[in-house]
Amino acid sequence: MPKEKTIHTEIGSYISALLRDHFGKGPTSVYVAFARPFITVHLRGFLTPTEKVLLKQNEPNRVLKIRDLLMSDLIPEIKLGLWKIGELDVKEVYADWNLDHKSGMIIAVLNEEVDQGTFEWPKEVDENAFQEELVKASVKAQKAPGTTEIYWLNDRIILAKRTEILVAVEKELIKNGFGEELRIAKRPLERKVLAEVQLEATLKRKIIETFVEWNFETDKAYTAFILEPKK
Structure with a gap:
């Protein structure tokens, strides 16, 4: 390789x-x-x-x-x-x-298992506090996720995986062929609620961009946070 x-x-x-x-x-x-x-x-x-x-x-x-x-x-x-x-x-x-x-x-x-030991968070950042704020955002948008996993990929990118986040009405919309309309409606809502909680305060860093996408079939979402470079 x-x-x-x-x-x-x-x-x-x-x-x-x-x-x-x-x-x-x-x-x-x-x-x-x-x-x-x-x-x-x-x-x-x-x-x-x-x-x-x-x-x-x-x-x-x-x-x-x-x-x-x-x-x-x-x-x-x-x-x-x-x-x-x-x-x-x-x-x-x-x-x-x-x-x-x-x-x-x-x-x-x-198609590999995640090795949590390879994702080390900076000592000055409280991973649990960040996760709590992320769950708060999910509750504001829909409901608390079944699971929330967060990965510090490097000093510029954090990746979050959430499962079991769809509510009943969303599942019905997807079932009836409105998945794309739901996706387009959820994107700005997700960004809005993520901006309303205290993610940046827990990181002591500014988040300059947020990206989110779903797999509706498996009821799963990934969110990528782009951090401002350290000064």
Whole structure:
């Protein structure tokens, strides 16, 4: 397997080229974090000319729907590409977008067990306090998760996994074919409630971006927090 640094570079180049081929424009910069079994790809400067026109016409939901459809088709390619790069067996792929910032996040979860011992939190950060605030946000948006797991990937990215978060009405909407509409409605709500709790206070750091995506079939969500660099 290639060295980790090479894998980071290869993954970033591959994702950039893939998006350029399918969207007509790639991101201006890509930041890859890799801590088994998680790979996160933070995209910046990613907005096509057509999308700019749609946003000027106040059609952000149309942009999000198109991106979600394209990404759904790209998941098999992403899985195959990451296998070719480093025999990385990808189980799931998630994606979310911040159109205002022209940014996005792709999360790939490998088909491996999580080794909690590899995710060490800084001594000055209270992991339990952060988790409590995250649960508070979930309660404000829907209900307390069945489980909440948080991973400090590196000094710039925190990844949270929550399970059993859907309420009965959401499950019915999904069952009746309104999953995409629900996803688009939940994104701004999730960001709103996450901003209302004291996550930054527990971290003693500013959160500059938040990305969230769901797997409705398995009632699971991943949230990625991008932290402001330490001064």
